[in-house]
Amino acid sequence: MLPPESASALGAFLRAHRRTEAEWMVSDTHNPGRGSRECVVCAEPWPCTEVRQLAAQWEGLAGWRPEWLAS
Numbered sequence: 001m002l003p004p005e006s007a008s009a010l011g012a013f014l015r016a017h018r019r020t021e022a023e024w025m026v027s028d029t030h031n032p033g034r035g036s037r038e039c040v041v042c043a044e045p046w047p048c049t050e051v052r053q054l055a056a057q058w059e060g061l062a063g064w065r066p067e068w069l070a071s
């Protein structure tokens, strides 16, 4: 599980880099539920597999954190 600060940084990173409709869809829908740390779509601990795959393509860009893939 990511610390809350890192999770919110990941959310902001995805919103800053998403371009395609598919990227928007994943970043808009694959989010933790209210009061939960699980993805509401996958029911996996967030970041779920889809979010990690989305983030992975921007590895190395400014603001990137390796901890996002390790969780």
Ligand SMILES: [Zn+2]
Residues within 6 Å of the ligand: 030, 031, 039, 040, 041, 042, 043, 044, 048, 049, 050, 051
């Ligand atoms: Zn998900």
